[in-house]
Amino acid sequence: MDERDLRLDGNAAAGLLASLFPFEMTLNWTTCDGCGRDHQVGALIAYVHGMGTVLRCPTCETVQIRIAEGNGRVWLDLRGVRCLQLSVG
Secondary structure: OOHHHHOEEHHHHHHHHHHHOOOOHHHOEEEEOOOOOEEEHHHOEEEEEOOEEEEEOOOOOOEEEEEEEEOOEEEEEOOOEEEEEOOOO
16 A cells, blocks of 8 residues: 555545534645645645544645544644634634
């Protein structure tokens, strides 16, 4: 199995993101800290597996968002996101 076989788009994380945010996160935009490009969360490359969810920039593959769940807690790491633009209205 090749790493590309595990790739999904960011919409694969929609359910998890919906449980954390009161609005549709896949339509919101991130600015990658690696390359500075803007992408909608739904367009990021998603890796979803037992240890958590990782969302990468489709341009440079910088890890933008990491989400892990366990024991009634959620860990959200956004260190690869220079800016998160939220449409809450």
